[in-house]
Amino acid sequence: MTNKVLDEFIVNRLRRDDDMLFTKLIDLYSKYTSVMVEDYEGFVNSPNEFRGFLFNNIELINKYYARYTHDHLVNELDNFIDSLSYNIDSKEQKTFASIVDKAISDKSISHVLEVGPGYMPTSSIILGRDRHVTAMDKDYWISTECLKRLNVEGIRDYFTKSTSVMDYDMVVGRCPCSAIDTIVHLCSKHNKPYVIETCDCEMPTVEQFYRKWNISSSTNEDKNIGWYGWMDMLPALDPNIASYGDMVYHVEDNDGLTRYLQSRAEKLKAEKKENSKESFSCTVVNVSMADPRLADTSDEKEID
Secondary structure (H helix, E strand, O other): HHHHHHHHHHHHHHOOOOOOOOHHHHHHHHHHHHOOOOOOOHHHHHHHHHHHHHHOOHHHHHHHHHOHHHHHHHHHHHHHHHHHHHHHHOOHHHHHHHHHHHHHHOOOOEEEEEEEOOOOOOHHHHHHOEEEEEEOOOOOOOOOOHHHHHHHHEEEEOOOOOOOOOOOOOEEEEHHHHHHHHHHHHHHHHOOOOOOOOOOOOOOHHHHHHHHOOOOOOOOOOOOOOOOHHHHHHHHOOOOOEEEEEEEOOOOOOOHHHHHHHHHHHHHHHHHHHHHHHHHHHHHHHHHHOOOHHOOOOOOOOOO
């Protein structure tokens, strides 16, 4: 029955000549997840499993895309699988999920709203392993049915001033663009904790920000000063906001989250320094091996 459902869908979707192949592959993957992906492990393994499904049907796909040579088609399918794998294995989303998890010190937080998790809401799905999550984004590559099985409710919409946060215990967002200040405003108004990784996408100028929120300002500057400008403007919406790096937040233990972020940053800095040393050491060794004239014939030296 499962294969029949997918076989019928793949024929019906490919037959329509109204979209690019990449768009049709998104629809096929969404349908595939609705039928085949049952749990988190299945989600993580879905790119490889879906690749097998596609290549089992490659002759059928080629029938509807006869303008592609076999090699061209294989390349298109592999490019799509690479996009899936990249989004599912996103280091940035995994890091954000771990930060949010650390921020949830209050055990009463059982329902989290994530704003703008992206085409593949990996961070929402990771957070959904321990609590209920609602993921709000305009587009998803994964089916709503599959998200529900992963304890995530998908809402295909934008976060605006009219969005209600009353049903959620916490609101989070990794680079939610123009929704950043709206999240802070609504969460502060309704006393909801939040964690946001900021960005400067669709960021208002200083003048636009204060006019938008009808706040008097001592500055007449009308400029965009980069993502770090949020740290100057957002306290006007929440005087108790905390920040570190590109993160802004207001949680039960602001100081604890700040210490955690500082520790992460120091660890990352140390790892980068160590990797840089190893890379430099390997470069010297490789040069010496490549040209005997450059080899150090004295005792081995440790490079600091």
